[in-house]
Amino acid sequence: MGVLEDDKAEDILSIDLRGKSSVTDFMMIASGRSHRHVGAIADHVLRKLKETGMGKARAEGLEAGDWVLIDAGDVVLHIFRPEVRTFYNLERMWSVEPPQGADS
Template sequence: MEIKEIAKLAVEALEDVKGKDIIELETSELTDLFQYMIVCTGDSNRQVKALANSVSVKLKEAGVDIIGSEGHEFGEWVLVDAGEVIVHVMLPAVRDYYDLEELWGGEKPSFVPTGAKPWKAE
């Protein structure tokens, strides 16, 4: 199975469990460790765990080896490592704090609710 197909399956698995702000970054120019990084937000610890589990199950069913998975204990940030494709599923505050998109060349999603103004220190 091609790497791009694996990334597509992972995104579909996240969409199946209503993951939010799904971003797929091609990282082959930036690192030799993996070719795609997918970042997704879940609304609760339970949903974060369910999103990561959905990715693992869907990829395993397609014959993709899951090298590892971390973060299930607390469900704030769960990583699923499928070799050339890695998936980060995070709570909004954790995703906002670590800002993986900016580190890896993507655009950061806005976590400000519609119609609300961002808080600014005076």
């Protein structure tokens, strides 16, 4: 998703869940450097989804900015602050190698 790169999201990972989950086909995980950065990335993703006709995407966690979940149906995006991402370790839960630098 180009908006993640444009907003300088870090350690972007896409996980193919087709056949593994009935909830979504793809999960994306990215990190922001701070509460404000996480919120800005999420806001831009939501605006881009609305512009492309996917305005029904739901978001949770925007107020706190530690972990924002955006559910766009076939794709679920998690945007974390690095410490929160390490704590929840979704990559491990789905048996996926984290991108280089994700544990730093």
